[in-house]
Amino acid sequence: MGYNNKSRSAYKSQNNNGYSNNSNGNEVAQLNAVTRHLVSLENDFVAAATWNPTLSFAKESVFAKHVINNSPYLTKLAVQNLKSFEVAFLQLATSGLTLDPAQKMAYLVPRMGRVFLDVSYIGLSRMATDEGLCEDIVVELVFEKDDFKSNGRRQSPEHSFDPFADKGALLLTTADNGDVGDRGNFRGVYVDYQMKDGRNLVYFLTKAELASARGASESWKKVEERDMSPWVRFPWAMVRKSAIKQTIHQIPGNRTRVATIIDYLNKDGGEGFRDVNATPVQAAEFEMSARHAAQRHDVPPKQTTTQPAPSGNVYDGEVVQEANATETTKQPQPTKTESSSIKSAPPVQNSVSDGKTEEMSDVPGVRQSAKRRITKLVKRVINTLAFETMIAEVKTAFEFNDSEIQYAVRSLEESRRNLLQSKLTDAVNKCDFTDVESFLNKLPEGEFKQKSNAFVHEVQTQTDEMRTLYDEAMKSKNFSALDAAIEKISFKPLKTVLSEMRSSAKAA
Known part of the structure; x- marks a missing residue:
């Protein structure tokens, strides 16, 4: 097609970032607001990354700006919920991962109407090795046409296959639709952890276990929104990710950061079950609102966020059995007289209660x-x-x-x-x-x-x-x-x- 001046008209209503000029600069203003907030997070980012002296705020902020700059929708969500953007970016510092797209470890993505830090199975593997839990991790899919032989839990399996063959669709149950790939029907997945002392610990997950975890995840349950579920968009990556999430707690060692990020993925990210306890963001927002109201001698805010009742605590790729599923605790609702004297939010979960309201610090x-x-x-x-x-x-x-x-x-x-x-x-x-x-x-x-x-x-x-x-x-x-x-x-x-x-x- 030859060039003519008419072809330029298609670009008149857009700037270089894909934002429309017809919105009176609203998108650009939103972008500037998010960028300013990102810059203000430097001290918090450095504090959260104290364990990792090589993590650079300057580099990660450039990656974050690039993502926001190229996604008007993500920018809009960040403006509507700056706290979610802040938590996502600071989770990056806590995890020690990078937003560098070339490394494919973590991504800022829209999820459940908020900005969310999505960590890939590559990122989880990197966290496990960085935290000293193991020397190396291999997560591999097994299909019926593969040459596979298990050697138990203490030795790597013998597994050979064509890595370039098409895997087809993820078919975990008879209700799943799609074509079988060149390697045949999917059988399961295994995670091979190589420990620092040279030992190997191998864990296997069957299709049934993966299907149970997927079926209980919040993103999969919502049939009308299932097309946006990571299980639909990135099925094989979710299989690998779920395999790590379900087995990582079985290897010995201190896994503070890995456990924290998995909890964030499961609860705040909607990848798995959300229990009755408030998420860290919600708890912090409510507590700060209550404290500010007390300082102004105002009526404390109502905690409007409602969490669904527990139903087995099943996460994507991680099934957690409760000690006593029949025992549930209901928090008493304050009366009007009581609510007027509240000076802080209720203590968060696992806090020790002696029947008295303890004074809260400036840290949520x-x-x-x-x-x-x-x-x-x-x-x-x-x-x-x-x-x-x-x-x-x-x-x-x-x-x-x-x-x-x-x-x-x-x-x-x-x-x-x-x-x-x-x-x-x-x-x-x-x-x-x-x-x-x-x-x-x-x-x-x-x-x-x-x-x-x-x-x-x-x-x-x-x-x-x-x-x-x-x-x-x-x-x-x-x-x-x-x-x-x-x-x-x-x-x-x-x-x-x-x-x-x-x-x-x-x-x-």
């Missing part, structure tokens, strides 16, 4: 007494450096509720990160890394130590390289190479020191 879901105790624990562990031990103890040894446990873990991890930051800054200023290396040697083996060693080594290498460039620049009086190298430095204290040295040399 955290009692004032618990916050004071957590502060003391953080001060104590700074001297002992027993961070891993204390993180494990706050989950079981104290009468903390779920929000308080999360706050305690976050505070301990932030304190550890700040200690590393302080010692590394001193090392850069002195050009002596002895103290920071001694600090790392005292830490127990684990994910934080491994990542910190790599990060310190990177900064030390940069410092040595910059010292060489600085000496050469002083001799040649040509600072162009040094200036270019300074701009590429990611560790701000090192960049500051070199910039000051460069300014002093230039002034002289």
Whole structure:
């Protein structure tokens, strides 16, 4: 087709991002609002990512802006529910994953009228290995035409197949429609965990188990909206993802972040059952509203969000049996007289109740007494450096509720990160890394130590390289190479020191 001026008219009503100019700039205003809110989350993001010194707010915010910039619908949802966008982005920091589309670990997507952080099975696998649960994970589908032989739970199965053959449709029950692929009927899936000591732990899931999990998921139950369910849109990815979610709790080790993100996927993401307890976002919003109302001597807000009654706690790919399904607890409804004296939201789940309303701190879901105790624990562990031990103890040894446990873990991890930051800054200023290396040697083996060693080594290498460039620049009086190298430095204290040295040399 030849070019003519008429073909340009199709683009007159759009800008480069696909937003219509006919809406009087409303979409652009929404985009700007979301972008400003994203920038305001930097401190919270850094605090949530204290355990991972290599996670970069700058990089992840660029990926997030790109997603929002190319999806007017997602932008609209973010404006309508900024809290969901905030929680999704901060969940990214907690998980340690990236929005980099090339790595296919996590995505910002619209779900249930909100912005949601969707984590792929690749992301879950990465979290499991990063958290030190295992060395490697293989999740593989098994079809009837595959050459498959199980060797039990302690040894990898023998499995050969054509990886390029068409898998066909996911047919878990007789009610499913679709064509059988080149590899024949689907039989099941297995997860092969390679542990750090070289052992293998293998778990198998049948079609029936997958069908039960899928059938109980909220996204699948809503027949009129089923086309938008991840089980329909990404069936084989959901099979792999569900396999990990159902088996990850069976391998030994501390799985705090993995468990947190799976809970987020199941409850807040609508992938699985939503129980009667309020989600973290809803609990925080209600509590803050109640506190603000009390400060204004106003009528406390009503908690309008209604959760469906429990029906077996079945998640996508994860079936959880309740200890006693017949025992249910109903929260008493306050009378008008009682409601006028409420000064804070009801304690969140698992909190200890002695019949008195405890004073709440400025942290949602955290009692004032618990916050004071957590502060003391953080001060104590700074001297002992027993961070891993204390993180494990706050989950079981104290009468903390779920929000308080999360706050305690976050505070301990932030304190550890700040200690590393302080010692590394001193090392850069002195050009002596002895103290920071001694600090790392005292830490127990684990994910934080491994990542910190790599990060310190990177900064030390940069410092040595910059010292060489600085000496050469002083001799040649040509600072162009040094200036270019300074701009590429990611560790701000090192960049500051070199910039000051460069300014002093230039002034002289």
